[in-house]
Amino acid sequence: MTLRAILQARLTERRERGLYRRLKTLEAAPSPGAVLDGRPMVAFSSNDYLGLATHPEVIAAQQEGARLGAGATASHLVNGHFGIHEQLQDALAAATGREAALVFSSGYAANMGAICALIGRGDSIVSDKLNHASLIDGARLSRAESLRFAHSDTGALARQLARAATAGGNTLVAVDGVYSMDGDCAPLAEIAQLCREHDAWLMVDEAHGFGVMGSEALPVAGSAAAAGLGEEEVPVLMGTLGKAAGNAGAFVAGSRELIDYLVQFARTYIYTTGMPPAVAAGALAAVRVMQRKPELRQCLQDNIAHFRRGAAERGLPLCDSASPIQPLLLGCEQTVMSVAAELASRGFLVGAIRPPTVPAGTARLRITLSAAHTAAQIDALLDALGTALTGTLCGEGAAREVSP
Structure with a gap:
């Protein structure tokens, strides 16, 4: 045919x-x-979620940012990084209580790039069965051993972590903070405790948590902060800028070493045209509005x-x-x-x-x-x-x- x-x-x-x-x-x-x-x-x-896609300050910031150019013209590492990107990354790091942050062109790119950079053959990734497609595809493409557990079932997670430990290598646990189709929050405190017990790294996708929930100290940081977890418990934090922030793109936040490592090894960052400066400017304005209001x-x-x-x-x-x-x-x-x-x-x-x-x-x-x-x-x-x-x-x- x-x-x-x-x-x-x-x-x-x-x-x-x-x-x-x-x-x-x-x-x-x-x-x-x-x-x-x-x-x-x-x-x-x-x-x-916060109505920022049509907020006058955010739109004005995008229009002003466009004066830098309609596009970044190349990847961030080749010719596409602007001062406005640095300002946005600094603001995102501060908003999430992390040392540093790195912006990506989309949430899909952020999850795929981070997962495939951090683990590979000989490692294991343990995922909730209702994870977003970008986490699922990142797990598949990483070539690590992919183990899944029933939705928010910490007992099943513990069993998969024990299985991963017997295989050797590094183990990454990847979950959504807020699940996009059910709207429920992951039991992050219990998940973080299991990761500590099994020497696993925890990655939380805050696509639907960033901007709308957090802690008293970090009111917009997302569900991990709301659960009382910081950088030590959640070393890899991803968030998007196209939902509560009303713009486009995404970020990964964590230690300075994590961000430097992703700049070196995250293929979806290295080989993608940089975020347009207007989008970065709009996202920065949105972060400031959500913190101020x-x-x-x-x-x-x-x-x-x-x-x-x-x-x-x-x-x-x-x-x-x-x-x-x-x-x-x-x-x-x-x-x-x-x-x-x-x-x-x-x-x-x-x-x-x-x-x-x-x-x-x-x-x-x-x-x-x-x-x-x-x-x-x-x-x-x-x-x-x-x-x-x-x-x-x-x-x-x-x-x-x-x-x-």
Whole structure:
């Protein structure tokens, strides 16, 4: 068969299974009001948790940064490093309580580059089964022995760490701090203790934690800081700049030796064109705003609590999540697509998540909240959900109990 014929057959199969993905065309970043294909919508699908993608200070900083050039023109090591990158890295190191930080073009590149630089043949990587695809692919490409454990099951993790110890070499444990599809937090304190006991290194992906949670001393550092863990317990910390920071790119933070090592050996850093200076400037402004305005995080937490109370009152099958990610588990793909379409007809943009992004039988609406949402918008979504879900729940992958 020709390549075209094979591709057509595979695409047809995906359509028939209800798993075909379609691109959405937005006129501008949701604020959270959006215009999708010419229709006004309220977006509950964005990862812009603090509303910084449309913050005037952040946009002004990007515009000023563009004066340095539209792009970095080469990789950071060849010709693409600017003073604004240094300022951003210093700010990220300070915000996360680390000695140094290194910016990457994306979270995918940061995870792939860090993992493949730190471990290889003869080593082991132990991963949560629900890790983000970038951690999974990094583990595969590292050529280390890849061991997985059931989601947030510390007993299973302990067994895999014991298995890794018998194989010799170095062991890296890689987990999400906040899981992107379930919204739950990893039991990081227990994981860090197991890593200490088994002489393993812990890497935490803070894509959905950075900016929205932290400790009193490091309020935006993420879930590791919220769990009371510092650089000694979590020597490899990754975060993204395209979610709570509202921009693009990512970073790895840790010791100066770690960052120097990644500059030497992280292929996704060495062989990629540098972050555009405008993006670096916007991200730096966003970090400064999130540190200067704790009321944004408080507003986000208030919105999360408001949504969960309303969902409980209406008996909606939410997952147990205290993060901005509020999955509504419906089970079957057809139901998810039907409900998402009904919500869209009522002016709400909500992500319909199906396999292979999530396990079979766990299709869901991935509702994400922002500090920019109003209580009236949240109430309107809840009312629309109640109407759309009436008589449609198929019961597969039965939802967990909702709690305010």
